[in-house]
Amino acid sequence: MNKLPLVMISEYLVRVRSRAFIISTLLGPILxxxxxxxxxxxASRTSEGARTVMxxxxxxxxxxxxxxxxxxxxxxxxxxxxxxxxxxxxxNSLDSALTQLAPEVGNGNYDGVLYIPPSFLQKGDATLYGxxxxxxxxxDPVEDALGRVLxxxxxxxxxxxxxxxxxxxxxxxxxAEDIARDKTGKKGSMEMRLAVGFVxxxxxxxxxxxxxxxSMNSVIEDKTSRVVEVxxxxxxxxxxxxxxxxxxxxxGLTQFAIWGIIATGLIGQGLFSLPxxxxxxxxxxxxxxxxxxxxxxxxxxxxxxxxxxxxLCNSTQDAQQFQMPVTILVVxxxxxxxxxxxxxxxxxxxxxxxxxxxxxxxxxVRIALGNPPLWQIILSLVLLAATVGFMAKVTGKLFRLSxxxxxxxxxxxxxxxxxxxxx
Amino acid sequence: MDPILQLLGVKRSFGSIRAVDGVDLxxxxxxxxxxxxxxxAGKTTTIRMILNIYIPDEGKILFDGGRLDRxxxxxxxxxxxxxxxxxxxxxxxxxxxxxxxxxxxTAEAKRRARLWLERFGLDDxxxxxxxxxxxGMQQKxxxxxxxxxxxxxxxxxxxFSGLDPINVKLLRxxxxxxxxxxxxxxxxxxxxxxxxxxxxxxxLINDGRxxxxxxxxxxxxxxxxxxxxxxxxxxxxxxxxxxxxxSTKRNGNEMLVRLKDGFVAQDLLLELVKRGRVxxxxxxxxxxxxxxxxxxxxxxx
Numbered sequence: 001m002n003k004l005p006l007v008m009i010s011e012y013l014v015r016v017r018s019r020a021f022i023i024s025t026l027l028g029p030i031l032x033x034x035x036x037x038x039x040x041x042x043a044s045r046t047s048e049g050a051r052t053v054m055x056x057x058x059x060x061x062x063x064x065x066x067x068x069x070x071x072x073x074x075x076x077x078x079x080x081x082x083x084x085x086x087x088x089x090x091x092n093s094l095d096s097a098l099t100q101l102a103p104e105v106g107n108g109n110y111d112g113v114l115y116i117p118p119s120f121l122q123k124g125d126a127t128l129y130g131x132x133x134x135x136x137x138x139x140d141p142v143e144d145a146l147g148r149v150l151x152x153x154x155x156x157x158x159x160x161x162x163x164x165x166x167x168x169x170x171x172x173x174x175x176a177e178d179i180a181r182d183k184t185g186k187k188g189s190m191e192m193r194l195a196v197g198f199v200x201x202x203x204x205x206x207x208x209x210x211x212x213x214x215s216m217n218s219v220i221e222d223k224t225s226r227v228v229e230v231x232x233x234x235x236x237x238x239x240x241x242x243x244x245x246x247x248x249x250x251x252g253l254t255q256f257a258i259w260g261i262i263a264t265g266l267i268g269q270g271l272f273s274l275p276x277x278x279x280x281x282x283x284x285x286x287x288x289x290x291x292x293x294x295x296x297x298x299x300x301x302x303x304x305x306x307x308x309x310x311x312l313c314n315s316t317q318d319a320q321q322f323q324m325p326v327t328i329l330v331v332x333x334x335x336x337x338x339x340x341x342x343x344x345x346x347x348x349x350x351x352x353x354x355x356x357x358x359x360x361x362x363x364x365v366r367i368a369l370g371n372p373p374l375w376q377i378i379l380s381l382v383l384l385a386a387t388v389g390f391m392a393k394v395t396g397k398l399f400r401l402s403x404x405x406x407x408x409x410x411x412x413x414x415x416x417x418x419x420x421x422x423x
Numbered sequence: 424m425d426p427i428l429q430l431l432g433v434k435r436s437f438g439s440i441r442a443v444d445g446v447d448l449x450x451x452x453x454x455x456x457x458x459x460x461x462x463x464a465g466k467t468t469t470i471r472m473i474l475n476i477y478i479p480d481e482g483k484i485l486f487d488g489g490r491l492d493r494x495x496x497x498x499x500x501x502x503x504x505x506x507x508x509x510x511x512x513x514x515x516x517x518x519x520x521x522x523x524x525x526x527x528x529t530a531e532a533k534r535r536a537r538l539w540l541e542r543f544g545l546d547d548x549x550x551x552x553x554x555x556x557x558x559g560m561q562q563k564x565x566x567x568x569x570x571x572x573x574x575x576x577x578x579x580x581x582x583f584s585g586l587d588p589i590n591v592k593l594l595r596x597x598x599x600x601x602x603x604x605x606x607x608x609x610x611x612x613x614x615x616x617x618x619x620x621x622x623x624x625x626x627l628i629n630d631g632r633x634x635x636x637x638x639x640x641x642x643x644x645x646x647x648x649x650x651x652x653x654x655x656x657x658x659x660x661x662x663x664x665x666x667x668x669x670s671t672k673r674n675g676n677e678m679l680v681r682l683k684d685g686f687v688a689q690d691l692l693l694e695l696v697k698r699g700r701v702x703x704x705x706x707x708x709x710x711x712x713x714x715x716x717x718x719x720x721x722x723x724x
């Protein structure tokens with residue numbers, strides 16, 4: 001009788017029922033919502049988050065402050081910029097104003113003092129006085145607004161009026177469209193493809209990393225609870241390792257399924273709506289197939305490594321020294337994402353997508369965003385599959401040799417010796 | 424009778440350490456067989472090879488006349504020295520799982536689980552998670568896990584270490600039952616007194632090599648009755664200059680006397696009554712712990 005399904009089911013059930021699983025399943029979407037909606041919510045709370053800046057206008061141009069305020073926008077309405085300007089009315093001596101305002105800035109009544117010197121219209125220099133360096137970050141919009149005011153003032157001096165001015169100052173937007181699409185297609189499909197592609201890549205990365213580490217923890221748990229020896233009297237280490245790796249993946253997929261069902265339910269109930277211009281037409285079965293294949297192989301590759309690390313160590317702390325290099329291998333493609341997204345068929349993208357440890361994420365990015373040649377896709381899959389097979393063998397050996405060692409976790413040297421030893 | 428288990432020239436090394444260095448062992452069916460030796464003698468390694476957890480570098484292991492493989496393992500129950508349970512599993516589920524892993528069908532596993540849990544007074548905790556149980560209860564669950572598959576042979580590695588007295592008694596009952604059912608118990612211990620009480624066969628191992636094996640009675644038979652315990656009224660020098668005395672050792676208010684070869688206990692007694700008052704005088708064959716030391720010494724020579 002094959003014991004693998006037995007181990008798998010048992011591992012799966014224990015994990016799915018665990019408090020950690022239930023909590024993370026419930027908290028996941030809440031966290032995701034908080035991350036995606038949080039900043040917007042925070043930013044919309046104007047009165048509290050708004051910065052107040054006292055402006056000492058020494059430029060000698062009476063209309064400058066009004067223009068500046070117009071550019072910054074009203075914090076109650078505009079929301080985004082969130083900066084309120086006030087005009088200092090008590091004489092334009094900088095020194096005396098600063099002396100008076102310093103305590104006000106110190107106690108937080110004002111976030112800064114903006115000094116516009118008489119030379120502003122000529123040189124474009126202004127100064128923001130504050131009590132801490134955060135002004136460098138939040139005062140960005142002030143700098144932008146000052147720049148636009150400067151242009152306006154100069155154009156005004158050439159006799160161009162406000163409505164013409166607005167036309168002159170109009171910005172341009174570049175929309176990327178797929179050349180192969182017919183004209184009736186929705187607008188912005190390329191941006192959407194980039195966004196959805198990015199979400200999928202990120203998902204792939206998260207799943208590989210999270211479930212891989214989960215199978216490591218599951219092995220360590222068996223070792224610390226010492227149940228592992230009882231298990232080994234019934235099943236081979238290989239079955240135990242495989243059971244854990246498969247179960248960890250199933251647990252993760254279950255979590256995704258639950259989230260999917262919740263999301264579909266919420267959308268169905270109209271409690272939550274997808275962006276109107278969401279265009280998922282590029283998510284063809286081929287893309288999903290690629291996603292599934294790269295997830296499966298990528299996960300197996302790293303889960304084997306993580307499971308072997310679990311067997312080598314007796315606690316998650318012990319595991320860190322071995323875990324780090326493996327985790328770095330998972331992270332590297334994410335660091336190169338920008339480069340690959342800009343040029344999905346460039347030499348960096350091609351090389352990295354053919355290195356098996358980077359293939360899952362790299363090749364998938366290329367498939368999602370570019371159109372890599374078929375031979376490269378097939379070659380990368382073959383290389384990856386071969387590496388998975390090799391890794392399963394190597395890590396399986398490490399697992400068998402170290403699963404019953406309860407002492408200090410071995411050094412790298414000992415691990416190498418273990419790999420070389422005959423079994 | 425044909426042996427249930429046979430080890431033939433089994434060797435196993437870890438790196439440069441020879442944990443088991445050429446062991447032959449034959450365990451008769453229905454025996455309670457003790458593997459005895461000091462810590463580090465190779466007991467656990469031997470046992471792990473019997474469970475197919477370690478593969479011998481050399482030699483052969485036969486179970487029930489056949490090769491020891493994945494199928495044979497289903498007929499061997501194992502209670503390791505380092506015992507553990509899945510903390511997040513429920514009690515009944517856990518023992519059913521262990522039974523299933525040994526090839527017991529689900530329905531039968533459940534039926535047996537209920538019987539055993541009831542017998543050990545754990546039926547009301549059947550759906551508790553194992554880490555909610557007291558240590559003593561966890562030990563009971565581990566016993567059940569070992570025997571629920573009704574294996575032909577049960578292997579117990581240092582089974583009494585860490586057990587509370589109630590569970591020591593319980594485990595001894597279980598061992599008796601297994602023997603009564605004609606099945607075999609193999610257990611390892613470094614506590615010789617335990618082995619003396621429980622085993623009918625023993626295997627002494629030291630430094631990975633067999634020192635001695637066979638029926639406990641036969642082994643002990645081979646030793647003369649040369650251990651004497653005496654209590655009474657003596658001076659320390661009372662035992663000096665007695666021809667029969669080889670060595671003496673004080674143990675509380677009694678003296679442990681080892682007789683010289685060729686003398687019998689009576690020779691000592693006759694001399695002692697002349698020299699002082701004898702309250703208690705008991706002669707016996709040496710205890711297993713002493714036999715072990717003597718045999719190890721002899722094998723070194």
